[in-house]
Amino acid sequence: MPRDELTRLTGRSGGPNCDDDDCPNIYATMVGTIVVQGQVSHTFEPPPGEALVEIPESVLREAVRALGW
Secondary structure, eight states: OOGGGGGEEESSSSOOOTTSOOSSSEEEEESSOEEEOOOOOOSOOOOOOOOOOOOHHHHHHHHHHTOOO
């Protein structure tokens, strides 16, 4: 899925400067799913085709506010 088809929910206000797209972010897709960008986590081995990422709690809270939940 191309990045231009995603709606960025975090990193826009009050957070770190994320203009270079190298910080944790949460995106909404046009099909109603969520894409999370974060540091790779090696907490446990996920099933094939899946990955684990870590994001700060503040990023998740910002995304929830952006979605109006």
